[in-house]
Amino acid sequence: MDTAPRPSSGELTYRDATAADVDALVALVESAYRGDASRVGWTTEADLLQGQRTDPRGVAEVIESPASRLIVVERDGGLIACCQLEHRGDHAYFGMFAVSPDRQGEGLGKVIIAEAERVARETWGVHEMHMTVINARDDLIAWYERRGYRRTGKMTPFPYGDERFGIPQRDDLQFELLIKPLS
Template sequence: MVTIRQNAFDFSRFTLKNATPDHCDDICKLVNMTYRGKAGWTRETDIISGNRTHIGEITAAMSRPDAQFLVVYRERLLAACIYLAKEQQHAYIGFFSVHPNFQGRGIGKHVLQQAEIIAKQQLQARKIVMFVVSQRHELIAFYQRRGYQRTDRIEEYPLHRGIGTPRVHGLTIEYLEKYIEKLV
């Protein structure tokens, strides 16, 4: 087990790098831990059972030519990951995860800002779109504090994707978006 020191982070050394196929297993484990694990400030464990993802989904997402997983390791531990995919004039963000040992220190904000800059500069995106389980109010509030806005697009929970089974009736997902044209 890797021991994490509780000191302040030097964010200049906390930079996202492109993931390789060798990272797929670590990404899968991190995403499942942060979404459906028992630790962390927000998770889906009480409302959705089963894994959030599987290695096949991660591998398929990584193999898209217009997409990339971005990762950052700290002391040999995958500390954070985020997925960016170009879709028309916008970028889609998904699989955003920060290891519970690193949560609550501003790392999520930092990673999200870096991903937004990459989406604008490398993908030429004008906005970012994501979906969130509608019943995760604290997570939606996190994104709203970072400039994401709710849209009117709400859908039933996507059982067909094999990303878990709702534990509560009426689970939905909703789409959030943020225009990033003015980012440097």
């Protein structure tokens, strides 16, 4: 895998994460989704889930997986976002997408997801991107729909009782599969 920073979209650089990035990536993901710090941005899940969103072991496993890439997005040498791409046969899976809460609302998300789609298409030749989103996240699902993702209605249960994924504050959480054709 190419790990050299590659300028794209103006000031942004993209590179593959390394083991040295694990702690910073965990902190970024946690800040975007959990706790009071996440409330600065709009992607917070703090009202739905408490506890952790990820942990160093989980991030390291993504980095080490030969079928996966964890892309680090930097601006002026500082970590501002990340996303995971995983090759799953005829499609790619998009996950672990986080933009620093103080950078949300600047249009970075749409630029980064477009780059992730390009990378998946060019790296693996896939023609479809899949992701799962908590069904209660109407605002987030609507954001993905504006980027060409469609709801499938296919649900998988939230892993209640497994605190590696957080402590649910509601009893009706599920993950919905969203799909986008990549041309």
